[in-house]
Amino acid sequence: MESITKNRQSLDTLRAMIGRAYGPAQLPSGDDWVSELGHGWFNVAYRIRLRDGTEVVLKIAPPPHIEVMTYERGAMAIELASLRLIADQTSVPVPRVDHADRSRELCDADYFFMPYIDADNLGIVKESLTTADVDAYHEALGAANRDLNSIRGVAFGSLSGPGDATWRACFTRMIGDVLTDGERRAVDIGYPYTLVRDVITANLDCLDEVTEPRFVEWDLWDGNVMIRDGKIVAIIDHERAFYGDPLIEAGFTGIDLPAFGDPTAFVRGYGHRELTSTERRRRRLYTLYLVLIMIIETNYRGHTDTEQYDWARERLQEVMPLFGAA
Known part of the structure; x- marks a missing residue:
């Protein structure tokens, strides 16, 4: 890319x-x-x-x-x-x-x-694998992600600190920074920025049940998983990690939007029970955060085509109605 x-x-x-x-x-x-x-x-x-x-x-x-x-x-x-x-x-x-x-x-x-890791990249080779093999890797990835989330922090936010005392304060700042980044470059996200901020504010209370900062990998997509002989041999690219809510992890995103793939095997491997209504609201906020980044980063990266921008704009048109926003 x-x-x-x-x-x-x-x-x-x-x-x-x-x-x-x-x-x-x-x-x-x-x-x-x-x-x-x-x-x-x-x-x-x-x-x-x-x-x-x-x-x-x-x-x-x-x-x-x-x-x-x-x-x-x-x-x-x-x-x-x-x-x-x-x-x-x-x-x-x-x-x-x-x-x-x-x-x-x-x-x-x-x-x-x-x-150098002498192995295959799951994101590159998965189209050549059977559905059963892909599910097995995703189940193993869920278990590995749960292990990563076992690391405890002392505050929410950056690994380097000082961080925030509450997850609500931390996530509010995180998603606010993304919106500010978009406004600074006048990125057209397809919705008024004020409307997106209103949606976020109306749902911040669901973050309050998260009280313990956990290590969050956040970027654990198939493209960061190296496999060999039926096993995950390495996880790469860890620059987006922070202390937060494990439910924000990439593997859960498909719960909200099918375009991100079927999360069933990942969730099974992770061992997460069915989400509560409050957890579903949190998940939607996290998917909103991700999709906003995917739209806005295309400007900062200087992409020469609009493929990612167009795809992410479509995803935002799917996630905003989950909050009742037209």
Whole structure:
């Protein structure tokens, strides 16, 4: 996916990064030691073969002069913090970090190296799998997501703190930031921003039953799941994590909008009982939050086609009536 947030670097800069991370003895030779992994939407990622044949991935944050959405600021630091938490407190497989550099000495943004995962991306290969196999992976993903949500925080919001004392205050700020981002760029979301804000305000009371901050991965789509031999071998891309309500996780989104896929296997693997009426209201708010981001981010990413924008606009036209909004 093309995006102006992808911070591509010259071969000389990439070699300098490799030398700092792995030492001069591992500087690659030849002409075919690097290729870009193109399915990401935000950071640029390179697959690199070191001199001894070891394959690694280099992930580079967006350049500082590119404006990102409010919730995306400092995303790489969030990912590094998430990887530490997940490795220390859960059994969910994630890549280790070989080297991280936030000095801005070799390039203008944060970056880190991790081992290359020799596995298939579920989001890419699932069309070639049987329905039973896809369901099995989604059930395993639900169980893994529940494990991630077992991590407890001390406040709601960013992993780096200080956070909010209540989930209502935190989510109000989060979704308010998204709307402000849209207004700043005059993004046409298909509804008056005032109407969307009114819908949110009218439903904030349903957030009050969430009292314990839990680690939320939030971006756990099929495209971030690496599989091999019938098992999930790694979860990647953790830069959108925060402490919040586990019900906001991506795997539950299909409960509200079928266009996001059948959530049955995920929910079964997670072990979540049938949602209460209050939980359904919370879920609708979370789907509204997601769809607003999907519309507005197309402007910030500089998308050259309208495919995602058009698709997300259609989803907003489905979710707003769930609140009784015409």
